[in-house]
Amino acid sequence: MPQGECKMGKIAVLFSGQGTQHTGMGKELWDASAAARAVFEQADSLRPGTSEQCFTADVAELSITSNTQPCMFTVELAAAAALDEKGIRADMTAGYSLGEIAALTYSGAVDFATGFELVCRRGELMQRDADAAGSKMAAVLKLTNEQVEEICREFEQVYPVNYNCPGQLTVAAAAEEFKAFSARIKEAGGRALPLKVAGGFHSPFMEQASMDFGKLVRTIEFNTPEIPLYSNGTGRPYEGDYAKLLEDQINHPVRWQAIVEDMIARGVDTFIEAGPGETLCGFVKKIDSGVKAVNVEELL
Numbered sequence: 001m002p003q004g005e006c007k008m009g010k011i012a013v014l015f016s017g018q019g020t021q022h023t024g025m026g027k028e029l030w031d032a033s034a035a036a037r038a039v040f041e042q043a044d045s046l047r048p049g050t051s052e053q054c055f056t057a058d059v060a061e062l063s064i065t066s067n068t069q070p071c072m073f074t075v076e077l078a079a080a081a082a083l084d085e086k087g088i089r090a091d092m093t094a095g096y097s098l099g100e101i102a103a104l105t106y107s108g109a110v111d112f113a114t115g116f117e118l119v120c121r122r123g124e125l126m127q128r129d130a131d132a133a134g135s136k137m138a139a140v141l142k143l144t145n146e147q148v149e150e151i152c153r154e155f156e157q158v159y160p161v162n163y164n165c166p167g168q169l170t171v172a173a174a175a176e177e178f179k180a181f182s183a184r185i186k187e188a189g190g191r192a193l194p195l196k197v198a199g200g201f202h203s204p205f206m207e208q209a210s211m212d213f214g215k216l217v218r219t220i221e222f223n224t225p226e227i228p229l230y231s232n233g234t235g236r237p238y239e240g241d242y243a244k245l246l247e248d249q250i251n252h253p254v255r256w257q258a259i260v261e262d263m264i265a266r267g268v269d270t271f272i273e274a275g276p277g278e279t280l281c282g283f284v285k286k287i288d289s290g291v292k293a294v295n296v297e298e299l300l
Contacts, residue, residue, distance in 0.1 A: 009269030013083065013090035013106065014284075015076045015099030016275025017254075018069070018197045021062040025276040026054045026075035032300050035085040036078035039112070043074040046116050050074055065130060065198045069098045069123030072275060073116060076102040079274035079296040086299065092237075092268065094230035094259045096280060097162075097201065098122065100249060106274075107225035109242065114220060118246075121216055125209035126250065130199020134175040137161075137197050138182065143190035145169050151184050161202040162254040165286040170254075172200030202232075206251040214247030228266075230259045260287045272296055 029036040030051070040051040047070055053061070054071045062068055076099060083089070095103035098119060105115030135157075140148045145160070148169045152158045155177050162170035171192075173181050182192040199205060220243065228237040231245045235258025238245060260271070260283065271293040273280045281293040 010091035010267045011088070011270045011272065012263050012268045013080060013093045013103075014271055014273050014280045015080075015093070015095030015102035015106070016072065016273060016277060016280055017096035017099050018065070018072065018201075019195050020275060020277035020279050021059070021068050021072060021196070022276055023058055023062070024055055025062075025071070026051070026078055028297060029075065029078045029082055029300070030055070033078070033082035033085055035081035039078040039081045040074060042112055043070070043116060046113060047120060059196070063196055063198065065127035066120075066123040068198075069101075069119045069126075070116065072098055073102050073105075073119040076275045077105060077112065077115075080106050082300055083272065083274065083296060088272070088299065090227055090272070092228040092230070092263055092266070094263070095232075096256060097232065097249075097254055099275065100232050100246075102274070103229055104246075107227055107229040109222050109225045109229060109238075110220060118217065118220070122209075122213055122250070125212050126201060126206060127198060129206050129209040130201075133199055133205040135172055135200030135203070135205045136175055136178050137170055137172050137195040137200055138178070138192040139164070139168055139170045139195060140185055141168055141191045141193060143167070143169075143185070143188060147188060147190070148185075151181070151188060154184065155181055157205075159200070159203040160253065161200075162256060163258070164254075164256050165260075165283040166257070167286065168283070170195070172203035172205060174200070174205075202249075202251065202253055204251060210247055210251040213250055214243065217243040217246045230263070232256070232259070235259050236262060256283060257287055260284055264288055264291060270294075272299065
């Protein structure tokens with residue numbers, strides 16, 4: 001390598017999960033990028049009013065899972081299209097929870113219409129199970145994973161589900177146990193922060209949604225991803241039965257910290273969050289402060 005030449009690391013594009021939705025999300029992308037506008041228009045052709053819902057709906061409407069998932073998917077793919085327009089393309093990709101469907105689409109494993117169909121159905125099924133279960137989610141802060149797991153075992157229907165980063169593990173809990181669990185976490189020196197989601201995802205509360213979604217994904221013919229695509233369930237790149245990975249993702253934990261650590265081990269030093277907010281950027285920085293993590297809007 002010539003003296004003074006800097007070896008560039010790899011780029012990972014990350015797609016956000018539920019909880020970061022907000023009124024007006026995606027409007028800046030619409031205004032700034034013709035490629036992003038084309039994605040919104042494609043979503044509107046499949047589900048009329050999707051763009052308008054992203055731009056003008058209040059948080060309560062956007063937090064209904066059957067709305068959240070198609071809206072978030074659209075904003076995320078619009079963000080990815082804007083990056084492509086700027087000549088920025090990932091070396092690998094992953095999505096957090098519903099973001100995994102966006103990553104699946106971005107990787108080329110399915111086309112946009114198929115990804116949109118999947119995320120719409122996924123949102124409907126998860127909303128149905130959330131309504132039936134009466135469950136909640138909370139991010140537990142300031143405790144180790146082992147401490148949180150131990151406290152969860154004290155309750156009948158509280159499950160550790162999203163392994164986000166050091167010092168943060170999300171749990172799914174039955175509504176009737178949520179108050180006692182939160183008090184127990186506080187007693188242990190932690191804090192349980194309720195999330196803006198409709199139910200206890202990635203847990204046994206989603207058992208029926210997982211099975212029904214599995215029936216749909218087994219009708220899909222997947223392409224080989226153009227870049228490495230990571231699975232929430234394994235924390236590693238997709239391999240084997242893609243339909244099974246997607247089915248199990250709904251009612252099994254998200255191994256987010258493992259995903260980011262594996263990407264870094266494979267040479268990623270720049271993470272771009274494609275979606276509203278900077279939640280995933282925050283996770284990445286807590287996992288490894290030596291890498292760069294930015295939201296897509298900082299690059300447009």
